[in-house]
Amino acid sequence: MAEVVLSGVGKLFGEQLVVRNVDLRIADGEFVVLVGPSGCGKTTTLRMIAGLEEISEGELRIGGKRMNEVHPKDRDIAMVFQSYALYPHMSVRDNISFGLRMRGMKKAEIESRVAEAADILGLSELLERKPKELSGGQRQRVAMGRAIVRKPKVFLFDEPLSNLDAKLRVQMRAEIAKLHKRLSTTIVYVTHDQVEAMTLAERIVVMDRGVVQQVGTPLEVFTHPRNRFVAGFIGSPAMNFIPCELGEGPSLSGQGFRLRLPEVHRAAVQGRAGKVELGIRPTHMRVASEKAAGASDLLPAQIEVREPMGTETYVYLSFAGQMLCVREEAGFAAPVGAKVELELDLMAAHLFDGQSGEVIF
């Protein structure tokens, strides 16, 4: 077990800097998820930690030791690949024990470790099978088994669940979480799925275009996104963004509306003016009741789509040429095409600089 520290790590592919200046301190036993859209550099960062990509700049330390020039096999890490990378010609047992055999471990020790891992992952019945005789979920478990028998300092997961169907993904997610609790080894986990990130991570690292956008607990990045990108990426359905003008009052005005900012945000916008974007999650908006209709802090919109989810209903509305998503009660019944007004909980809203995307509050 060990701490993983990246300082100023960057990666050049040819001329192009695909990862830049990553500073990250992953505590011993911590479960960190790197998340971001494809091409954001998260997998490259993980592979640099694994030693499968050379580190172009900066320094990587694992357990206090500089690792930049150390071969993958000597970093004491284990990795689960997106494709699982199971050795097709070997049985499950041989796949799991391969790393141990390569390290010249004693036979008895290998046996007991394989048995233990198989027991944890429910693979005991499958040890003599070949990978091609396994289902997707079983293969995934073998890939994990191969990692855990090694008892490494750090586990690296590269989008391990992306090849599974939705149901299996949820199940495996829970198992990975359980596994981490049980082993309490440092885990670095890469995914593009923010739900996975939110549910698994102790800390999330949001990346975009090779740059770390924000690091924090799932709740932190959800409730206090540092910029428009993080705000938009984390949370499902995604946050709504409404371009507007910060003006006197202070107030926000846009096409057909004018909103007064609540007291608490006044300090944050002190001395600012001009283009901004209002970010508000679907949960912080609702269709105004007829009583409230006509009040001044409302947004006029038209219902376009209703998505009843059972416990709730997502309502998509058109407003000033864009779509907004609002979470409503399960019984929400206003017809498609109805003209309604939206009530916003500005206390929970965010404001982003129109130019830089940096959060204002």
Place this chain on the structure above:
Amino acid sequence: MRTLAPILLLSLLAPPAAGQDVAEVELWHSYRERERAALEKTIRDFAAENPRIRVKATFVPYDAYLDKITASIPRGHGPDVFIVAHDRIGGWADAALIAPLTAYLPPGLLDRFFKKTIDPLTYRRQLFGLPTSFKSTALFYNRALVPEPPRTTAEMIALAESFRGKLDKNGEPVYGLVYEHSSTYFHAAWLFGFKGQLFNSRGELTLDHPGNAESLHFLHKLVRELHLVPEDVTSIKVTSLFNTGRAAMVINGPWFRGEIDPGIDYGAALLPEIAQSGIRARPFVGAEAFLLSAKAKNPEAAFAVMEALTRDSAARVRCLEGFQPVANVKVYDDPAVRADPVMQIFREELEYAVPMSNDPAMRMVWVPLDHALGNVAAGRATPEQALAEAQQRAGSQIAEFRKSAALKGGDTGHDEFVRAILWGLGGGLLTLLLVMAVLWKRVKRGFAEAVRQRSAYAYIAPAMLAMGLLVFVPFAVGLGLSFFHYSQGEYYYAGLKNFSDILSSREYPITDSFSFYYKLFVTIVWTVSNVFLHLVIGLGLALLLKNPLLKLKGLYRVLLIIPWAIPNYITAIVWRGMFDADEGVINHLLGLQGFSWWNSPVSAFFANLVCNCWLGFPFMMVVSLGALQSIPKDLYEAADVDGASRWRKFRHITLPLLKPALFPAIILGVIWTFNMFNVIYLVSRGAPNGSTDILVIEAFRWAFERGDRYGYAAAYSTLIFIILLVYTLITNRVTRATEGAFE
């Protein structure tokens, strides 16, 4: 009949009366260039004078010539008249392929020929041909290097020694004497000059005659002791050395004149007198002659053509325009012919020459005696040992031959050949039925399937038909043949005797290089070492080419496939040249000039191996490369993380995952190599003494070099087939177990 003949002849030669038929005579020859032009001119002259006989001349390339004649005449669609060297006459006369001419001969006709050209055409006291020309060897010399040709062997040796260490203007060595010293044909001059003999007066083989041994000592002296003659000599090398001014003297036949570079001022002389025996060297003389097919449609007309084309006037044309030493005495008195000193030398050489025997037994002497010469020249054996071995080899083959000739006279005929084919086809059919009976359920299902898939089977029918005709029928014929014994044009049922002779190694001890087991051993060593090296080199290069850091990959890939793209016999001939003892680039690079690769089985095998590796690795490389590229990269990354070293990644990931692709390639490679005829036949040529030959070449040699033992050869082929069949069945089973790792 005898008295009638001239009258018949005259009536044929007279101008045709109205309404009379024109007789057609088909004439085959294998003459090329000048000789061909001269012959065709004489035929045109004949046609102008004889409108009632139309001569249809057909050129047949020499390689296929004799076999074509043997095969076509018995079936009645061969030539009426054909020109060949006399040495096949005995066999063909025995096989009744050719007709004796005695009945047609007008008195005095033979007076126009040298007697020495008539003798070889006589077999069992009957004349079988009218000679066109005779061919013996003589001494050619480069006038720029040799002002006066030697008259004795002592002079010849002294003259040759004077070139020792001499270099031409390019720094290449100049040789005093160059000739194909390990060929019986060329050595015959010394052999008879030392009063040796091949057969005694009773027709018994006498290769161990003391005169023969003396001539081999002389050979040993020329090549081994004094190093006057280069070790590796081929006819091409003789020509190229002479034409580049690097051979002072060569021994060669009249055909050599056509090959000499016009820039070389050359002369010809009689072969020298042998100091020890006091007589001149006596080269073999062979006569070329018109023979008359036993199946000629109009023998009188055919003979009329033969007679007319061997008249002095026609012979003069062939002599002057075709450079042929013609068999007609008077032609040499012609002023134009007198003006050609080389022609006069050959005419004079005829006085000393020894006619080559036309006994069929002679055909079994060439190869064993060639081997004996090679062994002595290479210092592998003393002349006495070498000759004793040759006597034993040729002796046993002749004995076999005579034994089978004694079969003749029974109630056999060409029906036997048909029987052989029927046997093969019947056997094949029976096997097929047997297999079908055993697997009846599957067969039934197969038929039902076939009916359902009618159109699919209709599409592949042409290919199946072609396969059947090109593969199954010849295979069945070969199989049938292996139960027969061939002798002089006829086949005799032999049961399993060919197989039992081969498998019990009846004629040779097991350790002899002629035994089946010796050949099998060589073949297996050959196959295993080749396939192993092809695989190692091919896989190694594929691994290099796969390296992502390598630049110009495409270029290397193309370059490395080139050896595969060039026809392998061309490659083989080039390698043969590169391994040449004196001129070859390999010896130049290794500083081994004069070292003959063909003198020891190990070095000759090695040379074959090098050539075949060159030919074989690209296939393995291409297969490996394809398979390597299909191995996912992340398996290697997983192994990196798992802590596998480079070697272990290769051992535990690359190799096992290549197996499904490499296995079929190895199976194919083994079969190809097992039957790799071209390389061995062209590179080492079996040297020394057939010890580097493999089974498939042995089958060829039994059929075509050791007395037409077609049945024996077919049995060899059948055994090869069985070995490969068993091998394939076993490996198929093994492969099935390994296939489909990625599924």
